[in-house]
Amino acid sequence: MYATSREALARTRSVANDALGSASAGVATAAAAQTGAELFAVVETLDGQRTLRTALADASVSAERRSALAEQLFAGKVSETTTKILVSAVSDSWSKPSDLLNSLVELGREALLRAAADQDQLDTVEDELFRLGRIVAANPVLEQNLSDLGKPVHAKRELLGRLLYGKVTAVTEALALQSVGRLRKAAPADAFDHLAGLAAQVRNQIVAHVSSAAPLSDSQLEKLTATLTRTYGKPVTVHVEVDTELLSGLVVRIGDEVIDGSGAGRLAALRKTLK
Known part of the structure; x- marks a missing residue:
């Protein structure tokens, strides 16, 4: 713009x-x-x-x-x-x-x-939108149906509406249904992640998308959140998803910045140095 x-x-x-x-x-x-x-x-x-x-x-x-x-x-x-x-x-x-x-x-x-x-539902809305993005990203058939430009908008909204009915807040449902009707070239999961980020901005927080090789304990999540908050000088909302292909460690994405502390990342860097 x-x-x-x-x-x-x-x-x-x-x-x-x-x-x-x-x-x-x-x-x-x-x-x-x-x-x-x-x-x-x-x-x-x-x-x-x-x-x-x-x-x-x-x-x-x-x-x-x-x-x-x-x-x-x-x-x-x-x-x-x-x-x-x-x-x-x-x-x-x-x-x-x-x-x-x-x-x-x-x-x-x-x-x-x-x-x-x-x-007092903003935290809930943000979490629901993030989880929705992960659900869609993990389901290729659902993602294809929601992003199909040849499918009528009302059909995509009906599909998503059935998935969300009675499971999320009214605000989450309204945001998601509107978004899926104007995806253009965006992937549905990315659109829902964007909405979750917008909710965090309204709360004056930064969003960190964390991929972890294994589930984080409550104490690990608290420590990571505190560390990122100190580093960026602003409250950070941490969304975690497990990716076993990382082998070990974490990958943290905040905006365009990526901090790769994963085993897979270290192996990839080592391969580059050996070439």
């Missing part, structure tokens, strides 16, 4: 935060959840209307006309909060129409995660 769109997203996010922050304590959670769901619905509508989404992001048209079009289309069909966010978004300048839609998706996700935080 170019600077123009990043700045537009920042301004629209500020409007969204102010609008959701002004809700009274008794309705704040419901307002955030409703806003997230409505933003997802708006994006789904625009995904199927190329001419419309282009018109809403057309820089050659005045901001006033774009705002009026958004109000004409959505006022009365979504809440005042969602309408305010939409009007702010379309009145800004975007590098390309897809940036507008992707930003509305991001703001929808943030609103739902805000609702989860209000209900």
Whole structure:
């Protein structure tokens, strides 16, 4: 995303935060959840209307006309909060129409995660999304069905919905179902990992993806978490999966940084030196 769109997203996010922050304590959670769901619905509508989404992001048209079009289309069909966010978004300048839609998706996700935080469910949502990513990654048939571009979106969502029904929070289900409908070229497991990372960001934490040759004990996990927290100067959420092919040790991935302390990694490095 170019600077123009990043700045537009920042301004629209500020409007969204102010609008959701002004809700009274008794309705704040419901307002955030409703806003997230409505933003997802708006994006789904625009995904199927190329001419419309282009018109809403057309820089050659005045901001006033774009705002009026958004109000004409959505006022009365979504809440005042969602309408305010939409009007702010379309009145800004975007590098390309897809940036507008992707930003509305991001703001929808943030609103739902805000609702989860209000209900003290953010830790649970993050864990559920991470585990979902691992389940999908370990099941090639499921992953293929969810990523098949030739399969209708509603069919993929029905499949995932059956898997999740009654097993996860409402926020996790909403985030996962929306995500699987807009995968484009992303792998489903990666999309769910991204959502788990977004949940961690909302909690102001770093996510460490750890592959271990053997299960970690509670004390080992606590020590690793404390070490990473000291190293990065920020709370770290550690997600662990067992990979016996590592032979021994760990591989820690934080963002683009990889710390390979595994037996397999050491063997690979030794082979390189011997060539």
